[in-house]
Amino acid sequence: MMKKWIALAMALMLVLPLIALGEQIKGEITIGIYEPASGPNGAGGKQETLGIYYANFVAPTVQLSDGVYKINLVEVDNQSSNDKAPSAAQTLVSAGASIVLGSYGSGVSIAASGIFDDAGLVAIGLSCTNPQVTIGNPLYYRICYLDPFQGTVLANFAKDEFAAKKAYTLAQLGNDYDVGLAYYFTEAFKGLGGDVTGETFPLGTSDFTAYLTSAVNAGAEVIFSPTSTEFASQIITQAAANGVKVPILAGDTWDSSVILDAAKGTDLSVSVSTFFDEGDTSSAAAEFVTGFKAWLNANPDKLANNGGNDIVAAVSALGYDGYMVALEALKKADSADREDIAEIMADVTYTGVTGAIVFGENGDAMRDQAFIKKTNNADGSWIFVKVQSIAK
Numbered sequence: 001m002m003k004k005w006i007a008l009a010m011a012l013m014l015v016l017p018l019i020a021l022g023e024q025i026k027g028e029i030t031i032g033i034y035e036p037a038s039g040p041n042g043a044g045g046k047q048e049t050l051g052i053y054y055a056n057f058v059a060p061t062v063q064l065s066d067g068v069y070k071i072n073l074v075e076v077d078n079q080s081s082n083d084k085a086p087s088a089a090q091t092l093v094s095a096g097a098s099i100v101l102g103s104y105g106s107g108v109s110i111a112a113s114g115i116f117d118d119a120g121l122v123a124i125g126l127s128c129t130n131p132q133v134t135i136g137n138p139l140y141y142r143i144c145y146l147d148p149f150q151g152t153v154l155a156n157f158a159k160d161e162f163a164a165k166k167a168y169t170l171a172q173l174g175n176d177y178d179v180g181l182a183y184y185f186t187e188a189f190k191g192l193g194g195d196v197t198g199e200t201f202p203l204g205t206s207d208f209t210a211y212l213t214s215a216v217n218a219g220a221e222v223i224f225s226p227t228s229t230e231f232a233s234q235i236i237t238q239a240a241a242n243g244v245k246v247p248i249l250a251g252d253t254w255d256s257s258v259i260l261d262a263a264k265g266t267d268l269s270v271s272v273s274t275f276f277d278e279g280d281t282s283s284a285a286a287e288f289v290t291g292f293k294a295w296l297n298a299n300p301d302k303l304a305n306n307g308g309n310d311i312v313a314a315v316s317a318l319g320y321d322g323y324m325v326a327l328e329a330l331k332k333a334d335s336a337d338r339e340d341i342a343e344i345m346a347d348v349t350y351t352g353v354t355g356a357i358v359f360g361e362n363g364d365a366m367r368d369q370a371f372i373k374k375t376n377n378a379d380g381s382w383i384f385v386k387v388q389s390i391a392k
Helices: 002-024 042-058 085-094 106-118 147-162 176-191 209-217 229-241 257-263 283-297 300-305 314-333 338-347
Strands: 025-035 061-064 067-077 099-101 123-125 140-142 166-172 195-201 222-224 248-250 270-274 349-352 355-358 370-376 381-388
Touching: 025 042, 025 061, 025 085, 025 314, 042 067, 042 229, 042 283, 042 300, 042 314, 061 314, 067 085, 085 106, 099 314, 106 123, 106 140, 106 176, 123 314, 147 176, 147 222, 147 248, 147 270, 147 370, 147 381, 166 176, 166 209, 176 195, 195 209, 209 229, 229 248, 229 257, 257 270, 257 370, 283 300, 283 314, 314 338, 314 349
Parallel strands: 025 067, 025 099, 099 123, 123 140, 166 195, 166 222, 222 248, 248 270
Antiparallel strands: 061 067, 270 370, 349 355, 370 381
16 A cells, blocks of 8 residues: 555655646647748748748747746648749648748748738848848848848858859749849859849759850859759769869858758869858857757657758758747747737847847847858768858
């Protein structure tokens, strides 16, 4: 009998804290995840989403003046499609989201902006770098740098690292991110005294041999191709197969395990600009990297969504910071009401693992640095190169 009472007492000791915790929870607040889980940007979208879920694991509740609220995450797949984007956005509106995070991909972010605006719903862009995401969209904010800055950074890197005077750009026709970043790179590179030849390819292209040949024939000393990871893999593989020796540069979308896998075993030079480097030794960044890796490795499905390894993508760090910024907005508004959040959003600040986040003109974070990394083709890892500055 005594053993039964001891067992019961121990069970109650385990249950009572849960009951107490349950009594402390005032209710739920929904944060929407607006990301691609399929389509050309599916791989990157999954990594960005992982950062959000890890942040929710670290901070599953938010404290407002009237009590503690559990954060409920609702995820939709915008399928990397501008046509499907409005419907996916409307799903989050209907789900009662108080604030939305996303998306990986500027085109789908732009396509959803009207839906969020009409609903009075603040959206926080994480890695969507095209200026049009926030211009004219008063409820769209973002925590990453923009393409005019990124394009200029990469043009400076091409000149500083490779002494390049001729460049070739390759972008997907009609893709806001690709075409926009290629344009800003071109303008900056020309401003540095260089010449640029550029081409676009239609969606569905699988053979890039002719484009790569054009780059070589044009005498390009760097190839700049800010495409989705789906096309990036094919471009890298085909460049290696055709013996192309021209260094390849790209923007933040290429900061992915997909690129590492494609470049591994080749002699190509592949460099990318990005928002975060897992080798950052600052305490906040190091703590994030350690915790995120442990969290990934504890779940095979999460590891698979990260590309089958525990390499920390910059977009995962942005996903983490974006979630924390959303919590700061809820606390500053002291409310889950969309109108209350919209009223205070411009004044929200947060120091995250990707740096200080302060919103400036058009709701864009005022960023002033970009990391440059290159592929280590021997073991399929990233090598940190530098924090690239812009020529004055």
